[in-house]
Amino acid sequence: MGLSFTSLAPESGEFDSPDAIRQAVERRLGKLLSDTQESHDPVSQAICSSVLVPGKRIRPLLLVLAARELGCRVPALFDLGSAVEMIHTASLILDDLPCMDNASMRRGRPTIHRQYGEDVAMLAVVALLSRALGVVSDLSALPAGQRAVMISQLSRAVGTQGLVKGQYEDLHEAQKPRSVADVMVTNRHKTGVLFQVSMQLVAVVTGIDRAATESLERFALALGQAYQLCDDLGDGDATQGKDIDQDQDKATLVNLLGAQEVRRLLNEQLEEADRHLSAVYGERSALSGFLKKLFPLS
Ligand code: GRG
Secondary structure, X not given: OOOXXXXXXOOOOOOOOHHHHHHHHXXXXXXXXXXXXXXXXXXXXXXXXXXXXXXXXXXXXXXXXXXXXXXXXXXXXXXXXXHHHHHHHHHHHHHHOOOOOOOXXXXXXXXXXXXXXXXXHHHHHHHHHHHHHHHHHOOOOOOHHHHHHXXXXXXXXXXXXXXXXXXXXXXXXXXXXXXXXHHHHHHHHHXXXXXXXXXXXXXXXXXXXXXXXXXXXXXXXXXXXXXXXXXXXXXXXXXXXXXXXXXXXXOOHHHHHOHHXXXXXXXXXXXXXXXXXXXXXXXXXXXXXXXXXXXXXX
């Protein structure tokens, strides 16, 4: 089961098709990194080589779609999506390092440390994280209080209760015998939390109430589980633009349960994600339609 980004047909409106949103996010990323693009030092080049290459941009896409469907159309959405994408890209550079997953290919190209060296890759990670927070703090169109909350949410998502925790568990626990529940906790931290914070940003910028915020967060966490399962199922797939069989020695759910059971679990998580989405948007939402196209075989 793979993700399908090919059949996301345009709908009505300027940014209402996922493809149009993805292109707008990529333009915004380019603009936010325009100084970096003009600099020719290796760290700046590494940042551009990692961020400004084609990626699925799923996190900013979800953020923009979720907010627009709540009637919020402020240009700041693209900055928020770009900030999340910068954090995501920083995490990929770090994850690929020899002391972590020791990967050689990412997004169809040699990994950043293979192109620029480990020192440059690590500096690019630090610069990208700090740029991401700077993008949010510079959003003068949003009230300062909202920006402060968003920065706090993003810093928590990265930290020792978020991506860092998930990555540590992935590196140090994944070779030990683990239960399905243990692996799902790791997946929540390493993947779900960045989806969750994207929805937290939507909640802040749109001002939705607590119940709707919780539904969006639950939606994001279920989708994060589904997305990670899909990623694990694609581990042997050479068309993904990254190393294959990277997870062979890890306690992923595919290795624990087998592909067929993981597909069942994936569908379960997608159904749960859709249930939480309906609580906010009703039965037929653009976001739900987008996800049905994204996970075509489910
Ligand atoms: C935040 C810098 C920083 C570090 C935190 C290294 C680390 C600690 C976390 C890494 C966690 C990790 C690699 C999770 C994998 C998540 C995942 C499913 C990645 C693939 O995402 P896609 O498919 O990739 O969206 P593209 O390339 O399309 O963006």
